[in-house]
Amino acid sequence: MSTKEEILNRLRANVRETYDMPDLGFAKTTHDDPVAKFIETATTTAGARLIEVKPEDDLNELIRQAYPEAKVVSSNVPGIRADRNPDEVACAQDLDGTDVGVIKGEVACAENACVWIPQTMKEKAICFIAEYLVLIVSKKNIVSNMHEAYERIQFNDYGFGTFISGPSKTADIEQSLVYGAQAARGMTILLTE
Amino acid sequence: MSTKHSLAAEKFIQDSNRVTRHDQTFWSVRAKRDAQAHDLSEWEDLREAASQIKKHTVTHLADYLQKFEENATRNGVHVHWAKDAAEYNDIVMQILTEHQVHKVVKSKSMLTEECHLNEHLEKHGIEVVETDLGERILQMMKLAPSHIVMPAIHITREQVGHCFEEQIQSEKGNYDPTYLTRCARYHLRDNFMTAECGMTGANFGIAETGDVVVCTNEGNADMSTSVPKLHIVSMGLEKLIPNYEAMGVFHRLLARCGTGQATTVYTSHFRKPRPGGEMHIILVDNGRSSILGDEEHWQTLKCMRCGACMNTCPVYRRSGGYSYTYFIPGPIGINLGMLKDRNANYHNVSACTLCCSCDNVCPVKVDLSTQIYRWRQRLDSWGKANSMKKAMSKGMKLMFEHPALYGTALKMAPMANILPRWMTNVRMNAWAKGHEMPEFAKKSFHAQWKDLKKGGQK
Numbered sequence: 001m002s003t004k005e006e007i008l009n010r011l012r013a014n015v016r017e018t019y020d021m022p023d024l025g026f027a028k029t030t031h032d033d034p035v036a037k038f039i040e041t042a043t044t045t046a047g048a049r050l051i052e053v054k055p056e057d058d059l060n061e062l063i064r065q066a067y068p069e070a071k072v073v074s075s076n077v078p079g080i081r082a083d084r085n086p087d088e089v090a091c092a093q094d095l096d097g098t099d100v101g102v103i104k105g106e107v108a109c110a111e112n113a114c115v116w117i118p119q120t121m122k123e124k125a126i127c128f129i130a131e132y133l134v135l136i137v138s139k140k141n142i143v144s145n146m147h148e149a150y151e152r153i154q155f156n157d158y159g160f161g162t163f164i165s166g167p168s169k170t171a172d173i174e175q176s177l178v179y180g181a182q183a184a185r186g187m188t189i190l191l192t193e
Numbered sequence: 194m195s196t197k198h199s200l201a202a203e204k205f206i207q208d209s210n211r212v213t214r215h216d217q218t219f220w221s222v223r224a225k226r227d228a229q230a231h232d233l234s235e236w237e238d239l240r241e242a243a244s245q246i247k248k249h250t251v252t253h254l255a256d257y258l259q260k261f262e263e264n265a266t267r268n269g270v271h272v273h274w275a276k277d278a279a280e281y282n283d284i285v286m287q288i289l290t291e292h293q294v295h296k297v298v299k300s301k302s303m304l305t306e307e308c309h310l311n312e313h314l315e316k317h318g319i320e321v322v323e324t325d326l327g328e329r330i331l332q333m334m335k336l337a338p339s340h341i342v343m344p345a346i347h348i349t350r351e352q353v354g355h356c357f358e359e360q361i362q363s364e365k366g367n368y369d370p371t372y373l374t375r376c377a378r379y380h381l382r383d384n385f386m387t388a389e390c391g392m393t394g395a396n397f398g399i400a401e402t403g404d405v406v407v408c409t410n411e412g413n414a415d416m417s418t419s420v421p422k423l424h425i426v427s428m429g430l431e432k433l434i435p436n437y438e439a440m441g442v443f444h445r446l447l448a449r450c451g452t453g454q455a456t457t458v459y460t461s462h463f464r465k466p467r468p469g470g471e472m473h474i475i476l477v478d479n480g481r482s483s484i485l486g487d488e489e490h491w492q493t494l495k496c497m498r499c500g501a502c503m504n505t506c507p508v509y510r511r512s513g514g515y516s517y518t519y520f521i522p523g524p525i526g527i528n529l530g531m532l533k534d535r536n537a538n539y540h541n542v543s544a545c546t547l548c549c550s551c552d553n554v555c556p557v558k559v560d561l562s563t564q565i566y567r568w569r570q571r572l573d574s575w576g577k578a579n580s581m582k583k584a585m586s587k588g589m590k591l592m593f594e595h596p597a598l599y600g601t602a603l604k605m606a607p608m609a610n611i612l613p614r615w616m617t618n619v620r621m622n623a624w625a626k627g628h629e630m631p632e633f634a635k636k637s638f639h640a641q642w643k644d645l646k647k648g649g650q651k
Contacts, residue, residue: 002274003274003275003276003280004274006276007258007274007276007430007476007478007482008255008258008259010478010482010483010485010486011254011255011258011430011482011485012255013486014482014483014485014486014491015252015253015485016488017252018249018252018253019245019248019249019252020249021245021246021249021435022241022242022245022246022249024242024438024439024441024442026235026238026242027234027235027238028235029233029234029235041455045454045455046458092419092420093386093420096382096386111445111455112455112456113455113456114456114460122468123419124415124419124467125416125419125420127415127419128412128415128416128419128459129416129419129420145441145445146441146444146445146456147438147441147442147445149441150437150438150440150441150444151437151441153437155462155464157465158465158468159268159269159463159464159465159466160461160462160463160464160465160467161461161462161464162415162459162460162461162462163456163459163460163461164458164459165455165456165457165458165459166458167458168410168411168412168458168459169410169411169458170326170327170374170410170411171343171410171452172325172326172327172330172343172344172345172346172374173326173330173345173348173350173353173370173373173374174346174349174350174370175218175221175343175346176350176370176371178370178371178374180374180375180378181326181374181377181378181410181411181412181413182324182326182378182381182382182385182411182412182413182416183411183412183413183415183416183458183459184412
């Protein structure tokens with residue numbers, strides 16, 4: 001008997017009583033103005049900067065103003081001026097040294113500032129390896145809570161997606177909060193219409 | 194007959210500043226958790242839903258596991274099954290050998306601690322680099338985690354500084370947490386660039402899609418899996434949930450309960466291997482399928498390892514993670530330790546005041562304190578009961594069953610007040626440890642009540 005069969009048999013033999021999947025239809029907190037709530041959580045607890053983009057704004061200019069000292073920008077977002085492209089680098093290591101990574105989020109959640117980023121590039125390292133991350137999100141895609149967010153998220157052929165809420169952080173040394181543990185040290189959200 | 198826990202705790206509390214710091218640190222996490230819970234009017238609905246989803250899943254686990262394997266395999270992921278730690282370690286080693294791996298970067302996984310994976314890999318010449326900052330500090334200091342979510346919180350910044358000075362050449366005397374974190378960042382960055390394999394645990398497995406969900410604040414699991422081409426996931430059988438509707442419930446509970454945050458910074462969903470890469474999931478039993486058969490303790494399988502029960506536990510907060518004999522401390526660790534090996538771990542069951550605080554914070558409603566009580570009831574049948582407590586229980590039983598004897602004892606109790614201190618504050622009297630004996634009232638409550646009643650009738 002294989003290990004798998006052995007485990008499955010033991011699991012089946014050891015169940016005495018079975019339980020049904022509960023109904024998850026209980027009332028969940030929603031926000032009257034999810035956009036305002038998202039801006040609040042993103043810029044307070046999540047520790048991100050946020051710029052509300054006006055229709056006449058140039059994204060490249062906003063990025064340059066946000067990170068004037070950046071030397072290496074990496075992105076595959078159409079229209080974004082970049083020095084490296086995560087679709088074209090030979091390997092993930094080539095993205096190391098990126099000052100600013102620019103990526104797009106698809107769904108944003110007001111309760112915790114989580115932004116859904118499906119992998120849309122060959123090397124997803126761009127989402128984590130950059131010193132600073134710029135996230136482009138549309139106001140239209142903001143939902144109230146994680147139940148709504150999980151209803152909306154989509155996977156593509158790359159088969160990877162992540163929720164990111166602010167810059168990387170740690171409090172492992174005496175509970176002192178430090179931004180920039182292993183991934184992005186800071187984040188700017190560009191909130192478009 | 195002191196337990197190993199009480200002996201170790203006695204050492205821990207010798208430094209009262211350390212105890213205060215430890216206690217306050219975890220109590221502040223508990224307070225943050227409370228603030229998050231009070232912020233959501235559906236909090237109790239979420240807990241009840243989480244408990245029921247887990248009950249449903251673990252009592253249908255064989256079917257869900259098959260479904261999970263089917264879906265993951267369809268996604269191009271290799272799924273392996275391990276019945277115990279030895280088989281698990283062998284499978285990991287085999288995958289690493291096939292890929293000629295010399296260095297592994299690892300994000301935090303309690304399962305790998307449970308199976309002693311690092312030692313096994315190192316024995317075979319593999320370099321293992323923990324990438325969670327706390328875990329890396331402990332690995333450098335050759336220490337075990339003292340908490341499952343905040344593993345190195347008991348270490349001071351000076352200790353971290355000394356360790357980094359020696360091992361990664363940080364500036365001498367610089368104990369600033371931001372500086373030290375930065376040093377670790379550069380040190381780990383080098384390792385991410387050169388490792389051939391990234392290993393992660395799994396916070397959740399999604400049966401309906403075959404996905405694995407991993408949550409971190411540092412982004413270390415993502416760095417570990419975005420640079421090396423080989424990704425190995427180690428997952429305990431009980432980590433499975435049915436679908437993404439359920440995931441919404443658990444996502445909202447996990448970080449709020451664990452660290453008092455509304456979310457971890459990263460919640461990553463792995464469905465397929467990276468382009469040109471390979472992904473393996475090892476499903477590990479190591480006693481879990483037997484726990485399901487334990488009528489009194491099967492609900493420990495609902496646990497999602499958030500650590501809330503430790504943060505709230507008055508005994509954990511004041512005795513530290515190393516006082517327990519099992520690698521997982523606190524209320525859940527007491528129970529899991531007993532399920533693993535009761536002869537090695539019965540020492541921990543008295544590390545509980547039965548205050549039931551853990552039951553009230555557990556996001557999946559594991560009846561932790563009731564379970565600890567049950568273990569205690571069985572201690573005597575295994576010959577592990579404390580002989581002093583046993584004698585006292587017998588004495589008390591005799592006294593309470595004989596009212597005359599009880600009355601006499603009560604009348605004589607105030608005599609203890611006039612006995613010299615050396616007679617009452619003896620080693621045998623555990624109540625006298627750390628504080629003076631209380632003074633007995635001259636008249637018992639019983640006698641006072643009778644007098645009052647007489648007075649009232651007058």
